[in-house]
Amino acid sequence: MGISDSQGPRTADLPGAPAHTSASQDRRSAARVLLRVHGLSKSFAGTKALDGVGFEVNAGDVVSVVGQNGSGKSTLVKVLAGIHTPDPGAVIEHRDIRFIHQDLGLVPGLSTIENLDIARPLGRRGFWPAKSREELLAAERMIRRFGGDFDVTEPIARITAAERTLVAIARAMSDWSPTGNVLVLDEPTAALGAAESELLFDAVRTVAAEGAGVVFISHRLDEVLGLSDRVVALRDGRLVADVPAGEVDHDRLVDLIAGSELAEFRMEHADERGRPMLRARGLVTDVLRGVDLDIHEGEVVGVCGLLGSGREHLAAVLFGAMERHAGTVTAFERPLKAADPARSIRHGLAYVPADRLRQGAVMTMTATENLTLPWLRPLRSAFGSLDRAAERGEARAWTDRVALRPPQPDRPLRLFSGGNQQKIVMAKWLRMAPAVLLLDEPTQGVDIAAKAAIHQLIAEARAAGTGVLVSSTDTREILDLCDRVLILRDGRVSAELSRHELSEARLISESLGLSTTSAPSDPHD
Structure with missing residues (x-):
């Protein structure tokens, strides 16, 4: 972008277009x-x-x-x-x-200030360079104009996708x-x-x-x-x-x-919770300030919140892809170390990040290679080498299951549409039958058909007993998928809503910190 x-x-x-004079003029002349x-x-x-x-x-x-x-x-x-x-x-x-x-088109190793300054100086122009203080204040004003509140001196690679x-x-x-x-x-x-x-x-x-x-x-x-x-x-x-x-x-x-291609998706929700699969207590990071969370067997837990609330960090912290300063995370009562994704995978966790291009997949590899990369052990021969025939068979089975289009698993992943790339990112973890599936913006930038297909994959994982966390800025997605929703504000859980309390108005008002007295409506109204 x-x-x-x-x-x-x-x-x-x-x-030359005529000068703008009045909003009441015929805009469609x-x-x-x-x-x-x-x-x-x-x-x-x-x-x-x-x-x-x-x-x-x-x-x-x-x-x-x-x-x-x-x-x-x-x-x-x-x-x-x-x-x-x-x-x-x-x-x-x-x-x-x-x-x-x-x-x-941002440069990951440069700061927000430097990226904003690439095309034009933010401070004084002309012979003298801009003062660093002027650049800092100018960058902060520009980011605040669009609701941002983050350190503009940090490299772009260290800030969130949002x-x-x-x-x-x-x-x-x-x-x-x-x-x-x-x-x-x-x-x-x-x-x-x-x-x-x-x-x-x-x-x-x-x-x-x-x-x-x-x-x-x-x-x-x-x-x-x-x-x-x-x-x-x-x-x-x-x-x-x-x-x-x-x-x-x-x-x-x-x-x-x-057209007529899209089948209607509707998640089936149960009132009963299964056993606890993942538990977090007192999570503290640079953004999170003591977050508690439980995910149960066969449950979809949603996470909502404004930019900077901590929503965009939570899934990565639970998985160990981001450092935590304090707090505990346990899977089946077994502690997970901070910043140790490999241990999390061994204990049944899977994580789909928001930024699939840089963190979710290897775009230069084929769909097959991306599918099998996280778990090669069952595809190795008795001598330890990769059994290519077994790998192709596994890839065909999963690309058929997710309806990859075009159905060419040997094609480089970068040549697929965003929706089909995301199907592969989902499939590479689902083939490991995870106990807990952590999803950060699972349908970001995909079309409605791919979105419905991904939602169906989530429903199937839930039906198989997987505990699922969905962190999303898409309120309709949260309403469609989730049994329970946590609202994060200022790094803390500010509200927890059960299924019967969910509505779009309630999600937005709780995220903004506004009180609401209206009764919740059916999320599918």
């Missing part, structure tokens, strides 16, 4: 079209990723582009950014475009004049919770009101409905709808995106 100042393909430049796409096709090795796509973005409009992974959304963005050249015959007219891409997202957003919008130009956001809220996302939406609404056109791409359909003026739906590279947002609801969007 890194910023790009690329102008993209200028098949024909639009004339043809004279104020800032982006026009007509007959856009793009082929790769004879396969059309885009096929005759066309739409317009007007000044003041937020146009959401939706579709499954592989529908053509990413190709569209790359064509607009000038990364891909469209097939002959496409007409693309636009003003200045800024991009926030899925790949954040915090990295805020850095990319702050960098993209730091010195941009929106009037008459276009902002393209590709999955900007994938690592953000509802409250942090709303801060971004406020910024998007502001730039639209100032005369920008906005293209917003998200798998979170509630965000699409809440933010958009129009919705453009792609399926298999073709435009299947271009409609006012007020004319569609959540179910209609699902139909447009998936």
Whole structure:
């Protein structure tokens, strides 16, 4: 999701957009079209990723582009950014475009200050370098603008995925004049919770009101409905709808995106708890301040909280992927050492991190190699060498089970869509039949079909007796999956909600620390 100042393909430049004068003017006047796409096709090795796509973005409009992974959304963005050249015959007219891409484009070894300062100095300009104090204060102001509150001197590699997202957003919008130009956001809220996302939406609404056109791409359909003026739906590279947002609801969007392919998912919940599988007491880290937690056999425990609440650290600390300063973690009453993932695996724990590209998988390896990497012992011959035939058989069984698309386990993982990559990350741990499955943003950045498939895998693990923890910023996901939910605020568990107490309003209000007197509603209402 890194910023790009690329102008993209200028098949024909639009004339200068008129100055923004009043929000009450007709925002959809043809004279104020800032982006026009007509007959856009793009082929790769004879396969059309885009096929005759066309739409317009007007000044003041937020146009959401939706579709499954592989529908053509990413190709569209790359064509607009000038990364891909469209097939002959496409007409693309636009003003200045800024991009926030899925790949954040941040330098892991540099701090937030340095990443913000790469394209432009944060302090005084000219011959004299910026003072470090000025840079620090400028970076802190930019991050706070989007709800962040973390150490801007820390290397990017040491902050959370959500915090990295805020850095990319702050960098993209730091010195941009929106009037008459276009902002393209590709999955900007994938690592953000509802409250942090709303801060971004406020910024998007502001730039639209100032005369920008906005293209917003998200798998979170509630965000699409809440933010958009129009919705453009792609399926298999073709435009299947271009409609006012007020004319569609959540179910209609699902139909447009998936057609008849998507089977309805519904988790079966039980009132009885099984035996304790994992217990944590008094967890203390730089962020957590004495967290207690129990996960029982066949139970799905949700964890919610704002950015900085500790939610984004908890699963990693339980697994031993992050250091803890104090507290205990036990599996089946056996203590687990701090920062010892290998011991956690031996005691039946599995962990799916939020950042699958850097922590969840090895993208240069094949799907087969990623699947078998955590547990090679049963695939070794009597002489200790890897039995390739057994490995291929194991990979085929699991890629069939998770419906990998395309069904090519020998293909490098980086060549699969995000949803199919995540299926492999899930499958590599599920094949070990873990006692406890720790999931951090398990469906972040995947389409609705992949999300339903991953939720089904979680349901199957739960039915087999696995205790599951789901840390997620997606409130609908929490409502769909969880038997019980812990709310973290300021590093502590501020509330624990049972299944019958769950509602989206309750989750949000508890995360914000607001009291609520309304009765909980059915989470599927």
